[in-house]
Amino acid sequence: MSANTPAEAAPGPPDRDPRERGAAIDGAKLVRERRLNNAKKNWALFRSDVPALLGALVLLFFVVIALAAPLIAPAAMLDVTKQLDAPRYAPPSLEHPLGTDGLGRELWVRILWGARVSILVGVAATVMSMVIGTIMGLAAGHFSGLFGGLIMRVIDFFIVLPSLLLAIVLSSVLERGVFTIVIAIGLTSWASTARIVRSQTLSVESRLYIERARILGAGHRHILFRHLLPAVMPLVLANTTLTVGGAIIAESTLSFLGLGDTSKESWGTILKNSMDVSAATSGYWWYVLTPGIAILLVVLAFTMVGRALEAIINPALRSR
Amino acid sequence: MTRPARNDPHPADPTDPGPASATHSADPADPDPASAAGSTGTADADEPPAGGSFAGYFLRKLGGAATSMILVIVLGFFAFRMLPGDPVLKIAKERPMSPAQIAELRSQYGLDKPVIVQFWDYLVGIVTGDLGESYVYRKTVSSLIVEYLGPTLLLTGTAALIAIAMGLWLGQLSAWRRNSLFDKLASSTSLIFWSVPTFWLGLILLMIFGGTLQWLPTGGMITPGLDPWSAAGIIDVIKHLILPVVSLVVVVYAQFLMIMRASLIEEMSEDYLTTARAKGLTEDEVRRRHAVPNALLPTVTVVFLHIGGLIAGAVTVEAVFSWPGLGKLTFEAIRGPDLPLLQGTFVVFSAIIIVMNLAADLVYRFLDPRVRRA
Numbered sequence: 192m193s194a195n196t197p198a199e200a201a202p203g204p205p206d207r208d209p210r211e212r213g214a215a216i217d218g219a220k221l222v223r224e225r226r227l228n229n230a231k232k233n234w235a236l237f238r239s240d241v242p243a244l245l246g247a248l249v250l251l252f253f254v255v256i257a258l259a260a261p262l263i264a265p266a267a268m269l270d271v272t273k274q275l276d277a278p279r280y281a282p283p284s285l286e287h288p289l290g291t292d293g294l295g296r297e298l299w300v301r302i303l304w305g306a307r308v309s310i311l312v313g314v315a316a317t318v319m320s321m322v323i324g325t326i327m328g329l330a331a332g333h334f335s336g337l338f339g340g341l342i343m344r345v346i347d348f349f350i351v352l353p354s355l356l357l358a359i360v361l362s363s364v365l366e367r368g369v370f371t372i373v374i375a376i377g378l379t380s381w382a383s384t385a386r387i388v389r390s391q392t393l394s395v396e397s398r399l400y401i402e403r404a405r406i407l408g409a410g411h412r413h414i415l416f417r418h419l420l421p422a423v424m425p426l427v428l429a430n431t432t433l434t435v436g437g438a439i440i441a442e443s444t445l446s447f448l449g450l451g452d453t454s455k456e457s458w459g460t461i462l463k464n465s466m467d468v469s470a471a472t473s474g475y476w477w478y479v480l481t482p483g484i485a486i487l488l489v490v491l492a493f494t495m496v497g498r499a500l501e502a503i504i505n506p507a508l509r510s511r
Numbered sequence: 512m513t514r515p516a517r518n519d520p521h522p523a524d525p526t527d528p529g530p531a532s533a534t535h536s537a538d539p540a541d542p543d544p545a546s547a548a549g550s551t552g553t554a555d556a557d558e559p560p561a562g563g564s565f566a567g568y569f570l571r572k573l574g575g576a577a578t579s580m581i582l583v584i585v586l587g588f589f590a591f592r593m594l595p596g597d598p599v600l601k602i603a604k605e606r607p608m609s610p611a612q613i614a615e616l617r618s619q620y621g622l623d624k625p626v627i628v629q630f631w632d633y634l635v636g637i638v639t640g641d642l643g644e645s646y647v648y649r650k651t652v653s654s655l656i657v658e659y660l661g662p663t664l665l666l667t668g669t670a671a672l673i674a675i676a677m678g679l680w681l682g683q684l685s686a687w688r689r690n691s692l693f694d695k696l697a698s699s700t701s702l703i704f705w706s707v708p709t710f711w712l713g714l715i716l717l718m719i720f721g722g723t724l725q726w727l728p729t730g731g732m733i734t735p736g737l738d739p740w741s742a743a744g745i746i747d748v749i750k751h752l753i754l755p756v757v758s759l760v761v762v763v764y765a766q767f768l769m770i771m772r773a774s775l776i777e778e779m780s781e782d783y784l785t786t787a788r789a790k791g792l793t794e795d796e797v798r799r800r801h802a803v804p805n806a807l808l809p810t811v812t813v814v815f816l817h818i819g820g821l822i823a824g825a826v827t828v829e830a831v832f833s834w835p836g837l838g839k840l841t842f843e844a845i846r847g848p849d850l851p852l853l854q855g856t857f858v859v860f861s862a863i864i865i866v867m868n869l870a871a872d873l874v875y876r877f878l879d880p881r882v883r884r885a
Binding site: 354356 | 575578579582583586587590591702703705706707708709710711714715717718721722723729816819820822823826827830831841842845846848850853854857860861864865868
C-alpha cells in the first residue's frame with residue numbers, strides 16, 4: 192500500500208508522474224511498452240471468455256443492421272399507405288420471415304429500424320448518466336464537509352427512488368421525442384454509477400501520490416482531473432457497458448407506456464402496438480415474441496461484454 | 512450503546528466474527544459483484560460508522576427519509592409546473608379545446624396564480640391529503656389512490672415475499688455449490704431474466720397461460736359479480752393474481768439471487784467457517800447456522816432497496832394485466848394525459864418506497880450486532 196503500487200493498479204495515474212516524463216525517452220518507452228503488454232494481456236483475457244465474445248458478435252451484428260437499415264429495407268417499407276395489399280397478421284413464413292403486423296408491415300423491417308432508436312437511446316442515455324454519475328461521484332468522494340454531504344444526499348435520493356418513476360414523470364411533462372427519452376433515462380439513472388465512482392474515489396484519495404500532489408500545492412482541479420478521473424475511468428467504462436442494457440430496457444418500458452416517439456420505430460413501440468391490438472390474447476405470437484427477443488439478445492450481449500470488461504479491470508472478481 | 516446485549520438474531524452462532532470488517536466487500540474499488548445485476552446498495556464498506564445511540568441512528572435515518580420526502584414533494588411540484596411545456600397547452604394539443612376551455616382549465620389547476628402561491632396551495636394540499644382532481648376520472652386524486660392502493664399492495668407484497676424467499680434460498684444454495692451445474696443454471700437463468708423487460712415477460716405469460724392454454728384469466732382482479740370475501744371470490748382473486756405475480760417475481764428474484772450468492776461467496780472464505788467445521792458440524796449445519804446468517808446481513812438492505820424496483824415494475828405489469836392498482840392508474844394517467852393524477856401517484860409511490868427504505872435501515876440495525884453496538 193505504498194508508493195510502489197502493485198502491478199494490477201489502474202495504468203492511469205502513476206504514468207502521468209512528471210518524474211517519468213522528466214526521465215525522457217527511456218521512461219516514456221517503458222510506459223508505452225507496459226501499456227501495450229497490458230492491452231495484449233487484457234485482450235487475451237477477453238478472448239478466453241466465450242460468452243463475452245458471443246456478446247460482442249451479437250452487438251456487432253445489431254449495430255451493423257441498425258446502421259444499414261436504410262440500405263437493407265428502404266423506409267418506404269414502413270409506410271402504411273404502401274402496404275395496402277400486404278397480408279395483415281401473417282404468421283412467419285418464407286415470404287414473411289418474421290410475420291407482419293396489423294397494418295401489413297413486415298415485422299423484420301420494423302425490428303431493423305427499431306434497432307436504430309433502441310440502441311441509440313440506450314447508448315446516449317448511458318453516456319449521459321455516466322457523465323453525471325462520474326461528476327457527482329467524484330465530487331462526493333473528493334469534497335468533504337457540507338458540500339460533499341449535500342451531494343451524498345442527492346445521490347442517496349436518486350438511489351432510493353426507482354429511476355423509472357422519475358423517468359415517467361420527466362418524459363410525460365416534456366415534449367415527446369427520442370431526445371426526451373434520452374434525457375429522462377440519463378437524468379434519472381446515474382446514481383449507481385455515482386456510488387461506484389465515489390467508493391473508488393475514496394480509495395484512491397487515500398493513496399500516497401494524491402497526498403504528495405496535495406503537499407506540492409495541487410488544487411482541487413488538478414487532483415480531480417489529473418489523478419482521480421484517470422483512476423476511476425476504467426471502472427466507469429466497464430460499468431457503462433453494463434448500464435446500456437438497463438437503459439435499453441428502460442427505453443422499451445417508457446415506449447411501452449406510450450411515452451416514446453410514436454413517429455419512430457423502437458422495440459418498445461412495437462411491443463406497445465402489439466398490446467394495443469391485444470396480440471398476446473389474439474394468437475399473434477410473433478408480434479409479441481420477436482421484439483422482446485431482440486431486446487433480450489442485445490441486453491444480454493451488453494451484460495456479457497460488460498462483465499468481461501469488469502473482470503479484466505477488477506481482478507478480484509475473476510476468482511468468482 | 513443503549514443496546515449492549517448481544518441478543519443475536521442467530522443464537523446458534525457462537526463464532527460470529529464480531530466486529531470483523533471483512534463482511535462487506537473490503538475493497539471499496541470492488542463494485543460488488545451483484546452490481547452486475549444493476550444492483551444498488553448502501554451497505555458499502557466506506558459508509559461512515561454508525562455512531563451514537565439507537566435514538567441518534569433512528570433520528571438520522573428519519574431525517575434522511577424526511578429530506579427525500581421533501582425532495583419528492585418539491586420535485587412533484589416543479590416537474591409538473593416549471594418544466595418547458597405548459598401542461599395545459601399539452602393537454603390542449605392532444606384534445607381539441609376552445610380558448611375559454613383552456614382558460615378554465617388553467618384556473619382549475621390554479622395556473623393563473625403566481626408560482627409561490629401555487630406552491631403554497633400544493634403544500635397545504637399535500638398535508639391535508641388533497642392532491643387535486645383527476646382530469647379523466649373526474650374524482651379527487653386522493654380518493655382514486657385510496658381506492659387503488661389495496662390491489663397494488665396485494666400484488667407487490669405477494670411478489671416481494673415470494674421473490675425474497677426464492678432469491679435468497681436459491682442464492683445461498685447456488686453460492687454454496689459454486690460452479691456446480693445447479694449454480695451455473697441458476698446464475699445463467701437469472702442473467703436471462705434480468706435481461707428482459709418485466710412487461711414483456713408479462714405479455715409472454717399472458718399469451719401462453721391466458722391466451723393459448725386459457726388456464727388463467729387474462730386481466731382484472733376478480734370476476735365481476737363475485738364477492739371478494741367469499742371462498743369462491745378468494746380463489747378467483749388468487750387465480751387473477753398468479754400471472755402478474757409470476758412476472759414480477761421472475762425479474763426480481765434473479766437480482767436477489769445474484770446478491771445473496773455474491774454475499775455468501777464473500778463469507779465463504781472466512782476463518783470462522785473453518786472453526787465451525789473443526790467443531791464437527793456437517794456442511795449443511797455450517798451453511799445454515801454460520802455462513803447464511805452472516806451473508807444475510809448485507810443482503811437485507813440491498814433487497815429492500817430493490818423493492819422500489821418491484822413497485823416500478825408493477826406499473827407495467829398492472830398495465831399488461833389490467834390489475835386495478837396504482838400502476839394501472841399511472842398508466843391511465845400517462846394516456847390521459849392526466850397530470851394531477853400522475854403527480855399524485857408519483858408522490859404516493861415515492862412515499863411508499865421511502866418508507867420501505869427507512870424500514871430497511873431499521874431492520875438492518877436490529878439484524879447486525881456490529882451496527883447495533885457501534
